[in-house]
Amino acid sequence: MNNRFAVILAAGKGTRMKSDLYKVLHPVCGKPMVQHIVDQIKDCNVKKTIAVVGHGAEKVKDQLGKDVEYVLQEEQLGTGHAVMQAEGLLREEEGTTVVLCGDTPLLTKKTIDALLLEHETKGAKATILTAKAEEPTGYGRVIRDKDGAVNKIVEQKDANEEELSVKEINTGTYCFDNKALFLALKNVGNSNAQGEYYLPDVIEILQRDGEAIAAFQTLDFNETIGVNDRVALSTAEVLMKRRINEQLMRDGVTLIDPENTYVSSDAIIGKDTVIYPGCIIKGKTIIGENCEIGPHSEIDNSKIGNNTTVKQSVVHDSEVGNEVSIGPFSHLRPQTKLSNHVRVGNFVELKKMSMGEGSKASHLSYLGDAEVGDNVNVGCGSITVNYDGKNKYLTKIEDGAFIGCNSNLIAPVTVGEGAFIAAGSTITDDVPGQSLAIARQRQTNKQDYFKK
Incomplete structure (x- = not known):
């Protein structure tokens, strides 16, 4: 040669x-x-x-x-x-x-x-x-x-x-x-x-x-085809999309509506994965086998394991394990890592954090700059308060901890293994393992207040 x-x-x-x-x-x-x-x-x-x-x-x-x-x-x-x-x-x-x-x-x-x-x-x-x-x-x-x-x-x-x-x-x-x-x-x-x-x-x-x-x-x-204007660019986009999607389908991926599915030329998707209409898969994303993606999900430069479901959610620069459930309406921001069997539900936002095997944040939570262990439950409305206006700090939640609804964890703070946080608490100090932390005002009832 x-x-x-x-x-x-x-x-x-x-x-x-x-x-x-x-x-x-x-x-x-x-x-x-x-x-x-x-x-x-x-x-x-x-x-x-x-x-x-x-x-x-x-x-x-x-x-x-x-x-x-x-x-x-x-x-x-x-x-x-x-x-x-x-x-x-x-x-x-x-x-x-x-x-x-x-x-x-x-x-x-x-x-x-x-x-x-x-x-x-x-x-x-x-x-x-x-x-x-x-x-x-x-x-x-x-x-x-x-x-x-x-x-x-x-x-x-x-x-x-x-x-x-x-x-x-x-x-x-x-x-x-x-x-x-x-x-x-x-x-x-x-x-x-x-x-x-x-x-x-x-x-x-x-x-x-x-x-x-x-x-x-x-x-x-x-x-x-040479691209000299926006019309030709659009034509090239359609032809390239069709080429990519046809190859994916020949390789064993199911695209419910190929004309309305957008996949990067660098993406890799495993067999028996199903992609629903409206999905946008960008960059060097890798999706495993037997996954369900969509509809209307956006995945960018991320790695998704096998048997994982992503519904109506956004995943950017993150790593997701096997048998994970994400969405609907979750947002995984960069540097998020989810282990196997994790559940992230509707209106949950994650950023620069890790979540251990079997843990879950089922709805309406924000977890940023956090390390969450295995089998942790994060209740509805709970957040890690990671930013003081100048610096960001780390929250650690150890294995088996239970975070009650509407809890605020003021970083830097550690919740020990097996600890419980009572609903509505604002936690400013470390919580020892196997402890119950209650940090809220005692309830006071004012008799006949409405009449007065």
Whole structure:
């Protein structure tokens, strides 16, 4: 196998997006478009990946991190000019360079691999990724000879009537012999209306020099869609969502209404889990087997164990064990950890806390900055008072404790193992294990008060 390199074009601002966010950073199914491309190229045995950045360079670098190397295109003078910026990192390399656009999020590893293999097998100097478009208007046409070899690429404005009838189009993704690419780029001119240097001109130069040009036609035109405006972004979102959901269902996940279920491309969901309509599953969420999620739940960057139920609830940056029941209308905020067999009921909010096995907070409670042991019962309306206006403090509730309804635990405080807190108490001091704490005003009845 030849050495493989990748150049990702990610310098354009995307004026048609009408956005302060740079085009390639617009998300599709929760992930920036350019990140989709980088993730797909990772497993294609690519030795070096280079992102050509321009507008929003620092934000693109923040997103992609150390996964790629970067070159700067200070002026956007066309696709050929963009690839020229990578010359310093690639010109001495022997091998194949694949050039991809950062706004084609639907392109898959399978197609990129097939394009590279076609290029290497044919021994071509350049190979074009093509697709069959039922409505090819606006695309350059790929014209082949009678033997199927690529004869030329004709832009629509230059095509004759016969060429306009061709439905095989140039997608803008290419493979090149690396050294031939950079030699040809030196001969690319900018004598056109835009005064730009176009990458497709390399194909014409190589053909003129008698070099072999190949083409690989993907079977799925939708993979090649480039996103230039919000309409195309919406189309890409729908297509990506459909792809993700179909794969989940083939892997044994039940989606009651796939058209109204949103799952990140990085999420992992186990078999026999049922996802109800309106669910939004974001980030690198992992959901186990035999779970029930929804309806209208939001789970973001969280881990959910097996046989767990989440109903009409929000779970962010949290870890949930097996056979846990959450909701309806619970909110698990970041750094919450629930052990197995926990019950968190309606209108319970948890934040930066852990709850031991078999414990429960069934309704209308807030537990923040807390460590809750095993088999603890937290009564309705009970809260950990963790914030004094300046600092936050820890509440500890040990195994088997019983927290009565409408109790306030003023942190820092510890409730010992097996202790009881009487309903309506405000606890400011530690409670020893096996004790009953009562911290409330004695009841006083005023006889005939209403009459007076």
